[in-house]
Amino acid sequence: MRLGCPRRYPALRPLTLVTTLFFISPVIGWRPWPHNKTNAHDLVFGDSKKFEGSSEFVRLRYHMGPVLTANITVHTIWYGTWERNQKKIIRAFINSISAVDSKHPSVSGWWKTVQLYTDQTGANISRTVRLGMEKNDRFYSHGKSLTRLSIQSVIKSAVTAKSRPLPLNPQSGLYLLLTSADVYVQDFCGQVCGFHYFTFPSIVGYTLPYAWVGNSAKLCPGVCAYPFAVPNYIPGLKPLKSPNGDVGVDGMVSVIAHEIAELATNPLVNAWYAGQDPSFPVEIADLCEGIYGTGGGGSYTGQLFNGEDGTTFNMNGIRRRFLVQWVWNHVVSYCTGPNALDQ
Ligand SMILES: *[C@@H]1O[C@H](CO)[C@@H](O)[C@H](O)[C@H]1NC(C)=O
């Protein structure tokens, strides 16, 4: 969970202190762009550009905690101003995770790697992920600048609302807080594009696994919507055309995928992760940051597809295409995805 999880909340270790060891890398945020700061991937693999992250050094282990083996329901909170079409893209992605009839390579094929993870009883992660209830927080109930603590208050408001509260479902519910492009969240852009954790009973009243993902379109698309936007400091690099015509939201899709995969395999941050310090777990999507296809690694995305409309994607969903990062496959010990060329 680079994207993952602020374990030692709220004391975030600045990235600049993370110098040498992969294992002490803070699990605070995910950035698709292999930027000029060290990220987990660079730390593990250095310049060797091993095949799709394959490494003997990654010791992803199971720490005996629960994983999401029952049908997963994603309850969404739309914080701020969202257009109807933006919501449609994100809903279509979530619905595509368990869709049976998408064209290969598909989002449901991508989820198959996540399904390889099991709990103590040998039960696999659920094949079924569906959209649950949605809550609109149109009037920015906690302002336009959120901290990690106020994010929990936003979730509390959603599950305790007088009218149509989100259902409480700690066993198989995920709470996905999506902030619009005019909302700043603590560490957004500099260190994170999203993260996941669980709510504290002292704040929310329950322990609920949740994730936050922000629309970076205004604040830092070159960081969080890469490769559909590129950082200013790299002259000459051209952004790719995004598959659903919305740079910020198309960029969010891969971050949402990253978070859902990690929430499923590590919902309470005591199940599947690598690293020796449980305060800074490195989770299944952190290990494959920036890898979207065969040969990916370093600053190369890997083999992608170009649509007849000039857009770039790597998998199909329900009547839409998406670009989604791969996740770590612990059976073969490298990152895998449905669009792998050797399958
Ligand atoms: C990367 O380096 C450039 C130039 O050294 C700097 O302007 C930019 O802020 C850096 N980006 C990050 C994400 O650190």
Ligand SMILES: *[C@@H]1O[C@H](CO)[C@@H](O)[C@H](O)[C@H]1NC(C)=O
């Ligand atoms: C889980 O999802 C599957 C497939 O959608 C469905 O057939 C099954 O009834 C669901 N189980 C529960 C307990 O909701």
Ligand SMILES: *[C@@H]1O[C@H](CO)[C@@H](O)[C@H](O)[C@H]1NC(C)=O
């Ligand atoms: C469940 O996990 C095991 C161990 O990784 C794997 O061999 C099996 O194929 C998985 N089952 C499904 C349905 O993914």
